[in-house]
Amino acid sequence: MIIQKCTDVSCDNIFAWLNQGPLTLTITLHLIILVPMVWIYLQEKRKLQHRPPEES
Amino acid sequence: MSQHDPSVWSSTSFWRRSAAWVTGFSAILLIFLTFDTMSQIQMGSDEDLKTGKVRRVPAPTVINHAIEYKMSRKRGHEVPVIGEEQPFFGKIWSPEDARALLHKGKVTVQAKNCMDCHTLLGNGAYYAPDLTKAWLDPAWQKGGLMQTLTRTHSTEEAMAKFLMDPPKYATHTRRMPNLGITRDEAVAIVAFLKHMSAIDTNGFPRNFSKPHQGEVTYAK
Numbered sequence: 001m002i003i004q005k006c007t008d009v010s011c012d013n014i015f016a017w018l019n020q021g022p023l024t025l026t027i028t029l030h031l032i033i034l035v036p037m038v039w040i041y042l043q044e045k046r047k048l049q050h051r052p053p054e055e056s
Numbered sequence: 057m058s059q060h061d062p063s064v065w066s067s068t069s070f071w072r073r074s075a076a077w078v079t080g081f082s083a084i085l086l087i088f089l090t091f092d093t094m095s096q097i098q099m100g101s102d103e104d105l106k107t108g109k110v111r112r113v114p115a116p117t118v119i120n121h122a123i124e125y126k127m128s129r130k131r132g133h134e135v136p137v138i139g140e141e142q143p144f145f146g147k148i149w150s151p152e153d154a155r156a157l158l159h160k161g162k163v164t165v166q167a168k169n170c171m172d173c174h175t176l177l178g179n180g181a182y183y184a185p186d187l188t189k190a191w192l193d194p195a196w197q198k199g200g201l202m203q204t205l206t207r208t209h210s211t212e213e214a215m216a217k218f219l220m221d222p223p224k225y226a227t228h229t230r231r232m233p234n235l236g237i238t239r240d241e242a243v244a245i246v247a248f249l250k251h252m253s254a255i256d257t258n259g260f261p262r263n264f265s266k267p268h269q270g271e272v273t274y275a276k
Contacts, residue, residue, distance in 0.1 A: 007130050007131045007132065008258075009096075009110060009111075009112050009256055010096070010112075013092065015089070015092060029085070032081065033077075033078055033081060033082075036077055037074050037077065037078075040070060040073050040074055040077065041064055041070060044064050044067050044069055044070040044073070045062075045064045047069075048062040048064065048067060049061070049062065051062075
């Protein structure tokens with residue numbers, strides 16, 4: 001199971017919970033980093049699409 | 057305005073914004089984790105011991121208590137359990153004296169370079185036994201080999217006597233040399249080791265307990 005019950009000394013912390021299952025913390029942190037990057041990508045794409053092509 | 061399909065991957069602006077986001081987020085996360093770790097490894101107080109509040113690193117006065125190492129089904133490994141009050145070298149140490157003794161033990165361990173052969177809390181060498189939970193080693197307990205060899209009747213006395221002249225009580229071909237440890241230094245080192253064994257290290261080192269008692273239940 002990816003998400004397991006927290007069994008650490010103190011469980012009053014989001015990282016203690018995330019650190020329980022295998023790779024849970026890694027997956028979460030990568031998600032937090034990558035999701036805004038998708039948003040940045042789409043924004044940049046829109047910007048480039050609406051820019052007039054350079055004349056050669 | 058004309059529509060075309062430009063490549064975002066070659067856009068400098070995209071990479072600049074992505075780098076700023078990743079670097080900024082990671083920096084904030086690391087700062088948060090640093091403060092979070094500092095609060096978790098902060099030494100507990102004498103009050104915590106009296107009220108039974110579980111701390112990862114207990115107060116120095118934990119040397120005045122019996123310490124057991126018990127299997128926790130919930131945690132999936134063994135955890136130190138701080139028990140009843142128990143005199144250490146025949147007396148109950150005040151918080152100030154206990155702190156000073158632990159400090160002396162720490163600097164002696166550093167001065168004698170114990171980590172040249174031993175491991176403490178994951179740091180050091182593996183030539184000689186891991187000292188992280190040495191205090192809890194059955195060999196030093198009542199009826200254990202080291203109390204018999206040193207002709208003592210307590211863990212602390214056995215350890216102190218051994219430390220003052222290790223070659224005399226050698227049990228292995230890898231003999232610990234005589235490091236010229238005085239009685240006061242030996243008492244301080246034993247206090248340091250006892251305190252270290254009470255630190256909750258999430259079951260480290262693994263497979264420390266006696267095999268026949270190993271009620272091993274892995275987290276499911």
